[in-house]
Amino acid sequence: MKGKVFVIFVVTSVGFLFIPLSISEPAAASSVTLFEPTEIESSSLRLSYSDHPYQEPDPDGEGICYWDGMEVHTSTKPSFAPGLDTRYGNAYGSGSTRVHGLTPSTTHYFKIVVFHRSGYDQGEPSCSLGGEASNEVSATTLPSAVYFRQAVANPDRPWDTLDLSWRANRDVEGFQKYVIERAFAANFSDAITAATIENQATEKYSVRGLSPSTAYFFRMAVHATTGKTSLSSPIAATTEDVPDVIAVSLYAPFSSDITQTSVGLSWHHAHDRYCEKHVIEKATSPDFTDSVSITVKDCNITEFAWGDLEAGTKYYFRVVSHNTAGIEATSNTVAATTTSQSVPIAEIVIAANTVILVIILLLVLISLMRKKSKSSKQE
Helix, strand or coil, rough: EEEEEEEEEEEECCEEEEEEEEEEEECCCCCCCCCCCCCCCCCCCCEECCCCEEEEEECCCCEEEEEEEEEEEEEEECCCCCCCCEEEEEEEEEEEECCCCCCCEEEEEEEEEEECCCCCCCCCCCCCCEECCCEEEEEEECCEEEEEEEEEECCCCCCCCCCEEEEECCCCCCEEEEEEECCCCCCCCCCCCEEEECCCCCEEEEEEECCCEEEEEEEEEEEEEECCCEEEEECEEEEECCCCCCCCCCCCCCCHHHHCCCEEEEEEEECCCCCCEEEEECCCCCCCCCCCEECCCCCCCCCECCCCCCCCCEEEEEEEEEECCCCEEECCCEEEEEECCCHHHHHHHHHHHHHHHHHHHHHHHHHHHHHHHHHHHHH
């Protein structure tokens, strides 16, 4: 037991009286032994330590002290004093813990601090509520084999595709492949493999098939034939909402746009960067139960002439707009009746000439008959 001894001088009638007084200091929590780090990577390593008993006798012998937990502290400076600015997180009695988020190619120093809680089975409390640090160990992280430059929503499909780009260390010995992991959780507890890339020169990749308005976390592992694996630091990105479709406004055809066999259509379409196509539907019933359609894949086209129609027939038209997200929107409906069938002018002229010719022939025939009749009477 550590403590300090004080001497009290008391003046009596017979002289000075020396009374030694011993005052105990609060007992510090017993430290654990920290071993040399293992499984060292570019941004993480494993710390192992000796097990610490769940309880131990009070140094004053008046009860039992219960330890509450252990904290990992780290710094890039040797012989550091543990504090709030060096605290990494808790380490429980499993004997080892993995420390993440370290700086590549950097020497890091570590200590573990054991804490007691204020719980006793008997006697007056004398266990320390503070902690005593373990021995200090150090390790130098490996050079980073790869790091992400950015993760952004794809400009063409921002609702389900994220574009990743990175820089890789081309000096990695025995490069084998990149493995990109995707997760919803920041600690990658639900990580799955998003892609495997075997070309070391590749520095970008588009992750497709994602959910709209969702945050994703990515990290990349570099595998080598030497058996070593280096993990990048994680990066996060969020997909956008699915875009709405902008429906077109279909104009009613002018009479000049309507013939016996065709109807000219035109519409207004606001600029839509995600427009994929327009589908023009035609029907003879207003509910379009008998509709047929024609697809216009160029969204910049705003007019179309529908031909091969029946004369004197009423038709209904509408335009369905589709975007690249698979969403569609339907325009208003317009109706138009093709003109009735008429006799061509050439046919009228021919018919008129035929009638005139017949009349002339009849007149000639009548004239001949009259002459013949007159000649017969004279005889």
